Amino acid sequence: xxxxxxxxxxxLRSRMALLALLLVALLAAASVAAGMxxxxxxxxxxxxxxxxxxxxxxxxxxxxxxTKDPGTAAYYSFHATWDTPSPLxxxxxxxxxxxxxxxxxxxxxxxxxxxxxxxxNPELALPGRFDFAFVLVYLTPLFVIALFHDLVSxxxxxxxxxxxxxxxxxxxxxxxxxxxxxxxxxxLALAAPLTIGAILSAVPLPTLLSVQGLVALYLAFWIxxxxxxxxxxxxxxxxxxxxxGIWLVLTLILPTIAHVAINRLIPVGEGVExxxxxxxxxxxxxxxxxxxxxxxxxxxxxxxxxxPPLTDAFHYKWYFAFHQVGDESVAPKVAAYRNGIEARDxxxxxxxxxLPSVGVQAALTRLANTDMAAQLAYQDRIRAFHEKLRNxxxxxxxxxxxxxxxxxxxxxxxxxxx
Amino acid sequence: xxxxxxIARDELRLMRRNRVTVIAFALLTLLTLxxxxxxxxxQTGIAETRARFQAQAAQEFTAQPDRHPHRMVHFGNFIFRxxxxxxxxxxxxxxxxxxxxxxxxxxxxxxxxxDVRQSSLLVRFGQLTPAFVLQVxxxxxxxxxxxxxxxxxxxxxxxxxxxxxxxxxxxxxxxKLLALAIVAALVGLPALAAFLLIAxxxxxxxxxxxxxxxxxxxxxxxxxxxxxxxxxxxRRGRDALLALLALWTVLVILLxxxxxxxxxxxxxxxxxxxxxIAIQQDLHRLGDAHNPDDPFFTAFRQKVLRHYGVDRVEDxxxxxxxxxxxxxxxxxxxxxxxxxxxxxxxQQAQSRLTDGFGIISPAIALRRLSMAAAGTDLEGHRRFLxxxxxxxxxxxxQLNQLQADTVRYADDKAKDAGADQxxxxxxxxxxxxxxxxxxxATTGDLVKASLPGLGLLxAWLAFALLALLPVARILxxxxx
Numbered sequence: 001x002x003x004x005x006x007x008x009x010x011x012l013r014s015r016m017a018l019l020a021l022l023l024v025a026l027l028a029a030a031s032v033a034a035g036m037x038x039x040x041x042x043x044x045x046x047x048x049x050x051x052x053x054x055x056x057x058x059x060x061x062x063x064x065x066x067t068k069d070p071g072t073a074a075y076y077s078f079h080a081t082w083d084t085p086s087p088l089x090x091x092x093x094x095x096x097x098x099x100x101x102x103x104x105x106x107x108x109x110x111x112x113x114x115x116x117x118x119x120x121n122p123e124l125a126l127p128g129r130f131d132f133a134f135v136l137v138y139l140t141p142l143f144v145i146a147l148f149h150d151l152v153s154x155x156x157x158x159x160x161x162x163x164x165x166x167x168x169x170x171x172x173x174x175x176x177x178x179x180x181x182x183x184x185x186x187x188l189a190l191a192a193p194l195t196i197g198a199i200l201s202a203v204p205l206p207t208l209l210s211v212q213g214l215v216a217l218y219l220a221f222w223i224x225x226x227x228x229x230x231x232x233x234x235x236x237x238x239x240x241x242x243x244x245g246i247w248l249v250l251t252l253i254l255p256t257i258a259h260v261a262i263n264r265l266i267p268v269g270e271g272v273e274x275x276x277x278x279x280x281x282x283x284x285x286x287x288x289x290x291x292x293x294x295x296x297x298x299x300x301x302x303x304x305x306x307x308p309p310l311t312d313a314f315h316y317k318w319y320f321a322f323h324q325v326g327d328e329s330v331a332p333k334v335a336a337y338r339n340g341i342e343a344r345d346x347x348x349x350x351x352x353x354x355l356p357s358v359g360v361q362a363a364l365t366r367l368a369n370t371d372m373a374a375q376l377a378y379q380d381r382i383r384a385f386h387e388k389l390r391n392x393x394x395x396x397x398x399x400x401x402x403x404x405x406x407x408x409x410x411x412x413x414x415x416x417x418x
Numbered sequence: 419x420x421x422x423x424x425i426a427r428d429e430l431r432l433m434r435r436n437r438v439t440v441i442a443f444a445l446l447t448l449l450t451l452x453x454x455x456x457x458x459x460x461q462t463g464i465a466e467t468r469a470r471f472q473a474q475a476a477q478e479f480t481a482q483p484d485r486h487p488h489r490m491v492h493f494g495n496f497i498f499r500x501x502x503x504x505x506x507x508x509x510x511x512x513x514x515x516x517x518x519x520x521x522x523x524x525x526x527x528x529x530x531x532x533d534v535r536q537s538s539l540l541v542r543f544g545q546l547t548p549a550f551v552l553q554v555x556x557x558x559x560x561x562x563x564x565x566x567x568x569x570x571x572x573x574x575x576x577x578x579x580x581x582x583x584x585x586x587x588x589x590x591x592x593x594k595l596l597a598l599a600i601v602a603a604l605v606g607l608p609a610l611a612a613f614l615l616i617a618x619x620x621x622x623x624x625x626x627x628x629x630x631x632x633x634x635x636x637x638x639x640x641x642x643x644x645x646x647x648x649x650x651x652x653r654r655g656r657d658a659l660l661a662l663l664a665l666w667t668v669l670v671i672l673l674x675x676x677x678x679x680x681x682x683x684x685x686x687x688x689x690x691x692x693x694x695i696a697i698q699q700d701l702h703r704l705g706d707a708h709n710p711d712d713p714f715f716t717a718f719r720q721k722v723l724r725h726y727g728v729d730r731v732e733d734x735x736x737x738x739x740x741x742x743x744x745x746x747x748x749x750x751x752x753x754x755x756x757x758x759x760x761x762x763x764x765q766q767a768q769s770r771l772t773d774g775f776g777i778i779s780p781a782i783a784l785r786r787l788s789m790a791a792a793g794t795d796l797e798g799h800r801r802f803l804x805x806x807x808x809x810x811x812x813x814x815x816q817l818n819q820l821q822a823d824t825v826r827y828a829d830d831k832a833k834d835a836g837a838d839q840x841x842x843x844x845x846x847x848x849x850x851x852x853x854x855x856x857x858x859a860t861t862g863d864l865v866k867a868s869l870p871g872l873g874l875l876x877a878w879l880a881f882a883l884l885a886l887l888p889v890a891r892i893l894x895x896x897x898x
Contacts, residue, residue, distance in 0.1 A: 016660070027672075034679050041683070049691050056695045059702065080691060098514060098534050102691050112520075117528045117535075119690050121765040122511035123772065123789075123796045124678035125534070128542050134675060142667055146660060237656050241438070241562050244663060248558060252544060253449065259540035260456050263533075271531040272471050272518050276496060279520075280478060283493045287483055312835045341536050348538030362539055371539060 007181050017147060017182075024143050025189035027135050032197035035090035035131040039201070042089075042101060046082045046416070049102060053080040061408035070396030070403035071316020078104040081385055081414040083378040086369040087203040091194065091211065092133035092361070094370025098125050103382060107393050109323035110386045111278045111330055114379060115271065132194055133364045136215060137357050138251055140190065141222045145243040147182050148226040150236035151175070157236060183223050190215050207367055214367075218360050251357040258358070262347045268340030274333035281329045285322030297321035300328060307398040317397040324390065338376065345372040381414075388412040421585050425593025429567060430600065439563055443601070446559050447608050450551045454506075454612030457547040461506040468498040468517060472854075480849045484842040487820040488743065494522030495813060497854040499529070499802045502793040503622040507613060507630070508549035510794025513541060519803075521810035523747060523817075526754040528690065529803065548609045549788050552634050553781055554670055556605050557641040561662040563601055564645035567594040568893070569655040577893075587893035591886055595646045602638040609634070625861035626791035629868045633787040636875045640780055643882040650889050670781040677775035677782060681768040687761060697753050704749055718745055732827060739830045740822025744815055751811050758807070762800055769796055776874045783878065787871025793859050797867055801859060809854045820847055 705714030
């Protein structure tokens with residue numbers, strides 16, 4: 001123990017080491033604070049829209065109720081959905097700055113609504129957010145390099161190496177002690193701000209422990225690389241240069257090359273294709289016999305087939321039916337589009353096993369529920385909600401039940417996430 | 419002057435002899451060329467896909483059968499944002515903005531299917547483009563090649579020797595700088611070759627390209643000076659290396675990420691949902707077309723009746739429903755434009771705040787210049803959005819006018835079995851509607867937009883050059 005405190009005193013006497021550790025703690029704290037501010041802002045926005053949404057619905061109910069027409073009610077009622085950030089979202093904001101976390105939908109064709117984007121400034125999203133994941137994945141390796149690159153070579157250059165190795169029995173344990181001490185302090189500088197942020201955000205303990213484990217593993221990887229390079233018996237400067245090169249390749253160059261390769265090998269042009277096809281299908285309904293549309297609709301939804309037949313007059317049930325048939329006709333394209341995105345995501349995760357930088361980023365965004373899988377899960381929840389919404393209005397439309405003012409309050413409401 | 423070239427030649431000879439230096443240099447050259455090739459083929463692929471979809475959408479639009487013109491208002495049209503030629507060099511925000519847009523009546527839709535939402539998480543690690551290599555990686559190479567230029571002489575004691583022998587510190591610094599600048603020029607050479615490859619494309623403009631060459635040149639020169647300055651000021655080579663690495667991390671990696679965060683928190687952007695609701699509320703305040711007694715639309719009806727000198731809308735020579743559609747679209751579009759302008763003003767304020775950080779980070783200044791000159795910045799996206807909206811409005815109003823002029827009011831109102839056929843008009847009308855043509859920015863626009871970034875970079879360069887003087891004086895004293 002006294003040996004350890006002695007080493008600690010030695011380490012902290014080095015101005016650069018102290019500075020590096022303080023800087024890591026400062027950057028980690030700043031990134032946690034920035035992440036928490038962003039998550040708080042998103043929560044505020046979600047809270048802020050609720051009264052506005054209710055007000056909007058009340059306004060629609062005000063005039064649409066006069067017609068008592070369920071079609072009118074369904075057509076003009078937009079329903080809000082939202083994706084509440086998880087407690088850990090502050091640590092890895094993932095896709096939350098570019099994919100919408102609020103989306104309004106109505107009972108019409110969903111495929112024309114699901115891919116709408118949120119208003120955001122693309123120039124701000126371009127460089128990526130300053131969150132804990134960024135500090136860990138990009139910056140931490142540089143500090144590891146700064147603190148460890150001259151561990152042995154520095155002593156050699158100072159002419160102390162022979163003496164240290166000659167110290168009876170303490171040779172190996174000395175280096176182990178120094179590595180553990182530096183690594184431990186680095187871990188503390190990263191994990192302390194993170195843990196405080198996690199406690200304030202009520203992150204569940206297992207999740208927090210997993211993130212701390214990730215931090216430790218990632219640190220261990222970089223310390224390992226640094227020690228390996230250190231064994232080459234090069235000068236400190238050559239070590240630092242080599243390590244900076246390795247860092248550049250692992251965190252910047254290889255991921256960007258992998259990105260291009262994945263997008264090349266797994267094309268997903270179907271996004272636009274499916275909306276083009278859906279529009280074509282929906283609009284074609286105006287030009288074909290209405291009975292054809294109804295037949296196609298009842299085939300998929302036999303529960304409404306006893307609805308009274310259409311007359312010559314416009315009826316909203318036909319309108320909603322062709323929207324749904326339009327959605328259903330592009331279902332294979334929707335599945336292909338989604339499979340493409342999932343395949344790209346899976347490929348990137350596969351790369352994560354080779355590139356620790358990618359792996360840690362992927363694991364963090366998964367734990368924080370801010371990755372592509374979380375985006376797709378949100379889309380699934382919108383789909384499920386949209387189905388409830390449709391069925392709710394269909395009950396009135398296909399039975400010609402008048403839609404009263406109170407019925408507006410009976411419409412299903414979206415159940416937000418965590 | 420002779421001393422300067424002698425020192426430069428000596429430094430270059432040393433670098434050439436150093437195997438690590440040569441390998442690093444070769445790797446960067448390869449990386450630049452690979453980046454240029456990959457980016458070029460990637461962008462050509464994107465351009466082809468978009469052109470194909472654009473042709474398909476146009477074909478579908480004109481192939482629509484005879485129908486009521488309002489059906490075409492809802493059928494709408496799809497348009498795709500073409501890539502500017504320089505996007506192969508610096509794609510800017512292209513991956514982050516949607517690149518296709520659905521244009522229809524009564525609504526202003528968002529641009530959808532941006533790359534970032536359909537790519538793996540790797541897209542957030544940056545994109546391998548010549549711009550990325552030059553902005554991020556080239557300075558790092560200069561750091562490694564040059565950190566010891568002066569510090570090494572000092573460490574070995576050769577610095578004092580040279581100064582005693584009558585070499586002025588200024589000549590020494592300039593000689594070392596000349597050597598590193600030559601290397602920097604060589605580093606930029608493959609990128610320049612890539613640039614010329616892109617210049618062969620139709621539509622590439624000479625003005626913005628000149629600004630870009632100037633900007634990237636200034637940036638590499640600036641880093642050469644920074645490296646020499648730090649190397650001259652620091653006692654040991656290793657300290658110079660660490661200081662320069664720290665500087666690079668802060669200026670190139672950290673600040674470009676922190677600045678947007680500050681901008682986003684300073685200028686809050688309203689959400690789409692809030693904007694949509696606000697527009698609905700405003701519309702309701704303006705007038706309610708559903709309400710037969712609404713004052714606004716009553717006044718409009720009176721005005722129309724007076725203009726045609728009739729008492730009932732049934733007696734009008736034109737279809738009153740069509741006129742209502744034209745008036746309604748005019749109202750809603752004015753609101754859309756108003757809200758779009760407000761949203762864009764906030765975004766512009768955010769971008770300006772971020773750009774302000776160019777004062778402390780030349781990488782931010784260069785990125786601004788590069789995206790602006792390539793036409794791939796926020797302004798470039800807005801250019802697309804504005805033209806898309808203008809096109810949407812013209813198309814919808816043309817269709818609404820068709821409803822007023824060619825569909826009879828009595829037929830429009832009729833609900834009998836044959837009414838549906840009588841309401842339809844010939845498909846020739848849609849074929850006569852011109853397709854969307856994106857008007858790219860002019861040389862003047864692009865150059866003007868890139869000037870602030872260039873100005874900042876040149877100011878950095880001038881400042882760094884001036885800093886050489888006092889540093890030379892400090893170095894000169896080292897003789898004593």
